Amino acid sequence: MNDLFYIQESEGVQTLKCRPFEEIPFLRHGFSTKRGGISRGDYASMNFSTNKESQEIVDENYRRFCAANGLPLESLALTQQTHTTCVREAEGFLKGKGRTIVGNDVDGLVTKEQGLGLICFTADCVPILLVDPKAKVIGAVHSGWRGTVGGIGKKAIERMVALGAEPQNILAAIGPSIGPCSFEVGPEVQKEFDTAFGGRLPAVPSDRAGHTMVDLWSANEWVLRDGGVAKEHIFKAEVCTFCEHALYYSHRYTNGRRGSLIGSIAMEE
Numbered sequence: 001m002n003d004l005f006y007i008q009e010s011e012g013v014q015t016l017k018c019r020p021f022e023e024i025p026f027l028r029h030g031f032s033t034k035r036g037g038i039s040r041g042d043y044a045s046m047n048f049s050t051n052k053e054s055q056e057i058v059d060e061n062y063r064r065f066c067a068a069n070g071l072p073l074e075s076l077a078l079t080q081q082t083h084t085t086c087v088r089e090a091e092g093f094l095k096g097k098g099r100t101i102v103g104n105d106v107d108g109l110v111t112k113e114q115g116l117g118l119i120c121f122t123a124d125c126v127p128i129l130l131v132d133p134k135a136k137v138i139g140a141v142h143s144g145w146r147g148t149v150g151g152i153g154k155k156a157i158e159r160m161v162a163l164g165a166e167p168q169n170i171l172a173a174i175g176p177s178i179g180p181c182s183f184e185v186g187p188e189v190q191k192e193f194d195t196a197f198g199g200r201l202p203a204v205p206s207d208r209a210g211h212t213m214v215d216l217w218s219a220n221e222w223v224l225r226d227g228g229v230a231k232e233h234i235f236k237a238e239v240c241t242f243c244e245h246a247l248y249y250s251h252r253y254t255n256g257r258r259g260s261l262i263g264s265i266a267m268e269e
């Protein structure tokens with residue numbers, strides 16, 4: 001972790017915060033950790049996936065996380081997530097309806113609605129939070145390796161621009177996810193990255209023959225820059241979920257026996 005990010009603790013809930021986002025008065029945001037919820041076992045203790053645990057447990061985790069971070073518990077838009085590059089707008093009618101999954105096969109959400117929270121789920125994949133503080137447009141994106149290669153971050157920027165945002169004003173926070181230290185891929189996946197990024201993301205050999213290490217953080221930075229976001233407006237937490245599996249859920253480290261983290265963002269009403 002670098003100086004741009006810090007862990008905030010409130011009532012036992014530990015949340016990773018991006019300092020430049022915290023400086024925007026009307027903005028509420030946070031990347032969850034495993035700390036502060038009531039989940040048990042492999043999911044301890046702040047799991048947000050109802051595929052894994054009962055609704056009641058996940059409800060309580062949301063209640064605690066939203067209270068700790070000033071997020072609108074009663075108005076949250078969720079991505080359903082199937083490793084697409086589809087980004088949808090979360091509209092005002094979702095406010096007051098609790099947690100709503102927006103569409104099918106959606107991996108990114110944008111909105112200009114104040115008082116509506118956007119949620120994306122991860123556990124090694126890259127969560128990206130976006131804000132244009134002038135136009136007051138926000139976004140939340142789940143970018144796994146397929147989404148990264150497909151450029152979902154850039155598609156989110158385009159959807160924000162359609163709502164009045166300007167790329168040069170957009171700030172991006174790249175949250176906890178599997179790092180270049182731990183994301184080893186086979187030749188087929190490396191080839192996809194070569195095609196998408198070419199020399200901008202050089203292949204780094206791993207210890208295993210024929211395998212390479214991929215830097216998803218830099219790859220997503222390039223995707224956002226291709227969308228017109230300034231390099232100095234992209235803040236990478238540089239927190240590896242695999243290495244820091246004690247504090248974050250890691251799909252790879254646990255072979256899938258894990259809960260789900262969230263990236264969350266909302267504008268105050």
Ligand SMILES: [Zn+2]
Pocket residue numbers: 178179180181182183240241242243244
């Ligand atoms: Zn690592």
